[in-house]
Amino acid sequence: MTAASSSREAETNTAAGRRDVFHYALRRFGVYLFTLWAAITVAFFVFRLVPGDPMNILLGNLTRAEGRQRDKAAEEALIAHYRQIFGMDEPLPLQYVNYLRKAVLGGLDLGPSFVEYPAQTKDLVFRRMPWTIGIFTTSVLLAWILGTGLGALIGWLQRSRLSKLAVLLSTLLQITPVYLVALGLIIYVGYSWRLLPAGGPYARHLQPAWTWEFISSLLTHAILPMLSNIIVIGAGFTLGMRALMISVLGEDYLTFARAKGLSPYTVLKDYAFRNALIPQVTALAIIVGATLNGTFIIEVLFQLPGLGTLFVQAMGLRDFNTMQAVVLFSIFAVLTLTLIVDLALPLLDPRVRRAA
Amino acid sequence: MPALLEIRGLSAGLRGRRAVTEVVSHVDLDVQAGEILGVVGESGCGKSTLATAIMRLLVPPQVLQSGALTLRLNDGKTFELLKLSESELRELRWRHLSYIPQGSMNSLNPVLRVGRQMMDTLLQHGLSSDEAYKRSVEALELVNLERKLLDSYPHELSGGMRQRVIIAAAVSMRPALIVADELTTALDVVTQRQILQELAAIRDELGATILLITHDMGVVAQVADRVAVMYAGKIAELGTVNGIFEAPLHPYSQGLIGSIPRGGGQRVEGLPGEAPSPWNYPSGCRFHPRCPQAFSPCQEQAPALLPQAAERWTACHLYDAEVAADA
Numbered sequence: 071m072t073a074a075s076s077s078r079e080a081e082t083n084t085a086a087g088r089r090d091v092f093h094y095a096l097r098r099f100g101v102y103l104f105t106l107w108a109a110i111t112v113a114f115f116v117f118r119l120v121p122g123d124p125m126n127i128l129l130g131n132l133t134r135a136e137g138r139q140r141d142k143a144a145e146e147a148l149i150a151h152y153r154q155i156f157g158m159d160e161p162l163p164l165q166y167v168n169y170l171r172k173a174v175l176g177g178l179d180l181g182p183s184f185v186e187y188p189a190q191t192k193d194l195v196f197r198r199m200p201w202t203i204g205i206f207t208t209s210v211l212l213a214w215i216l217g218t219g220l221g222a223l224i225g226w227l228q229r230s231r232l233s234k235l236a237v238l239l240s241t242l243l244q245i246t247p248v249y250l251v252a253l254g255l256i257i258y259v260g261y262s263w264r265l266l267p268a269g270g271p272y273a274r275h276l277q278p279a280w281t282w283e284f285i286s287s288l289l290t291h292a293i294l295p296m297l298s299n300i301i302v303i304g305a306g307f308t309l310g311m312r313a314l315m316i317s318v319l320g321e322d323y324l325t326f327a328r329a330k331g332l333s334p335y336t337v338l339k340d341y342a343f344r345n346a347l348i349p350q351v352t353a354l355a356i357i358v359g360a361t362l363n364g365t366f367i368i369e370v371l372f373q374l375p376g377l378g379t380l381f382v383q384a385m386g387l388r389d390f391n392t393m394q395a396v397v398l399f400s401i402f403a404v405l406t407l408t409l410i411v412d413l414a415l416p417l418l419d420p421r422v423r424r425a426a
Numbered sequence: 427m428p429a430l431l432e433i434r435g436l437s438a439g440l441r442g443r444r445a446v447t448e449v450v451s452h453v454d455l456d457v458q459a460g461e462i463l464g465v466v467g468e469s470g471c472g473k474s475t476l477a478t479a480i481m482r483l484l485v486p487p488q489v490l491q492s493g494a495l496t497l498r499l500n501d502g503k504t505f506e507l508l509k510l511s512e513s514e515l516r517e518l519r520w521r522h523l524s525y526i527p528q529g530s531m532n533s534l535n536p537v538l539r540v541g542r543q544m545m546d547t548l549l550q551h552g553l554s555s556d557e558a559y560k561r562s563v564e565a566l567e568l569v570n571l572e573r574k575l576l577d578s579y580p581h582e583l584s585g586g587m588r589q590r591v592i593i594a595a596a597v598s599m600r601p602a603l604i605v606a607d608e609l610t611t612a613l614d615v616v617t618q619r620q621i622l623q624e625l626a627a628i629r630d631e632l633g634a635t636i637l638l639i640t641h642d643m644g645v646v647a648q649v650a651d652r653v654a655v656m657y658a659g660k661i662a663e664l665g666t667v668n669g670i671f672e673a674p675l676h677p678y679s680q681g682l683i684g685s686i687p688r689g690g691g692q693r694v695e696g697l698p699g700e701a702p703s704p705w706n707y708p709s710g711c712r713f714h715p716r717c718p719q720a721f722s723p724c725q726e727q728a729p730a731l732l733p734q735a736a737e738r739w740t741a742c743h744l745y746d747a748e749v750a751a752d753a
Contacts (some may be wrong), residue, residue: 118734322533323535325533327535329519329527331515331516331519331521331547331550332516332547332550333516333550344538345536345537348537413536418669419536420537420579421536421579
């Protein structure tokens with residue numbers, strides 16, 4: 071259909087369009103960097119407002135382990151020594167500047183862990199990250215795909231009885247807290263019916279290796295944690311997409327599409343779905359941030375060695391550096407995923423391309 | 427010559443919890459081949475419901491209650507519009523029966539290029555892509571638009587251009603009948619005038635028949651051949667544009683024509699009161715509470731649409747000799 075339609079105007083049009091998209095991407099990236107900085111700053115100060123001195127907790131652990139009598143003077147000296155190691159003897163603003171400098175210029179040096187000193191928090195986080203990212207992105211993406219498809223369908227068939235039942239069911243699932251769903255799955259599927267493993271990253275007798283046995287164990291252990299996420303998040307996406315479809319179905323261009331005598335499939339695909347998809351993609355970006363904490367809870371419940379369990383351990387010991395590192399990497403992950411989603415928008419919506 | 431579209435006893439309404447509220451009541455109307463027939467009335471008089479019912483685009487809670495719609499093409503083919511299945515209807519739409527919807531500003535899909543939206547329909551109706559492209563360019567030329575618009579997205583076009591694209595799309599398969607609902611409502615008067623001229627030219631060039639739904643008597647005066655005045659879901663008067671403008675018989679037509687600004691410092695005479703909503707249509711003649719000439723039978727008996735002169739039908743007791751004699 072483009073055989074004769076390419077004219078010089080059309081070409082300049084696309085060139086201008088490309089420039090607009092470039093500007094949009096550039097601006098979006100600027101916002102990304104700014105948000106990242108703001109998040110680091112807030113995280114830094116918030117953790118230092120938490121009551122409880124990490125040094126005292128650290129010292130308490132040490133003296134208990136060594137079983138010695140407490141010596142006031144020695145304790146003071148020890149605490150001063152540790153403060154120096156962790157850079158906590160300086161005033162807070164200076165600590166902040168040093169922290170930023172090391173993080174940016176020192177190759178993501180986020181300081182050593184208080185508890186597992188001298189281990190770098192960066193390494194602790196990197197070791198745990200694949201679990202969280204794997205479970206989280208896979209389940210959110212699957213939830214989005216399933217929810218969008220199902221929501222589009224029940225929105226399109228809005229007046230059928232089956233569709234109404236699906237709405238009721240999704241509403242119930244959506245308002246259920248994710249930990250209840252996870253507990254339900256652990257109790258029934260994991261223990262009562264013994265259908266799937268409900269704890270740990272893989273079977274206890276195995277060592278990580280590229281063997282079929284290990285990989286299949288890994289995957290079966292991942293089913294229930296991911297399912298908890300998919301059920302709750304997917305129900306939300308289903309309801310969202312249904313509402314979007316119904317509102318698009320009321321648009322004038324849908325009436326016109328039907329008046330043109332297009333097949334229902336074309337009307338559904340090119341007119342209804344394509345338009346409902348745009349806000350649904352934005353919803354994905356928003357949900358990414360709002361559901362990571364759910365994944366942390368799931369990790370704890372299913373005893374997975376991810377960032378969530380690391381964070382919970384660190385919190386108990388006031389290990390600021392580790393908590394900070396976890397928060398930082400979570401924010402980084404969420405912002406990056408959001409950025410990717412946002413950059414995909416101009417592909418879907420020609421109006422965004424021009425908005426720059 | 428039989429009419430191109432024969433509307434008989436058409437009633438459509440809104441389904442409520444308990445009952446159906448009639449919005450359009452027993453409309454009988456013939457649309458003659460080649461004419462521009464204006465259907466004019468106040469907001470809420472049921473003219474859009476009539477257009478949507480003819481297109482069979484009513485969506486719940488709108489329901490079709492009764493009636494018959496017969497489309498007779500000049501090659502002898504006849505379609506009973508209300509009896510067609512969805513797939514037969516799809517085949518008929520655009521090929522023989524096109525629609526220019528109310529709210530043309532939002533009638534184009536924002537995420538598809540104009541060309542795709544014009545051509546997907548033509549491809550669906552079995553044209554090759556070359557033919558579809560050629561037809562689309564021709565149609566755009568009919569409304570004075572350049573072919574490069576095919577590569578544009580709707581948001582890149584002005585309101586008038588969008589309206590023209592819709593018209594071009596509607597005529598691209600050279601349908602026998604075009605139902606145009608509030609074609610020019612959202613446009614400024616200059617654009618409005620140009621578009622009406624283009625519409626008249628399309629009728630002349632393609633020999634299309636146009637059912638023009640509007641609330642604007644001025645629009646009717648500019649392009650229509652005949653006019654049907656609608657009030658509260660019924661046709662009050664039907665006649666040629668000249669006939670009705672020169673000598674309106676129905677008091678409602680008189681009021682409508684009296685309310686057109688004429689310039690020369692003359693005060694515009696408005697109609698007192700407002701149009702009734704379908705939930706409380708008055709008994710008898712639905713216009714009687716606002717009618718300056720109402721008399722006793724008007725409250726009880728609904729007037730029938732009766733021939734008064736050549737090419738003129740009026741639904742008013744004033745012109746019904748029998749009723750007038752009884753009173």
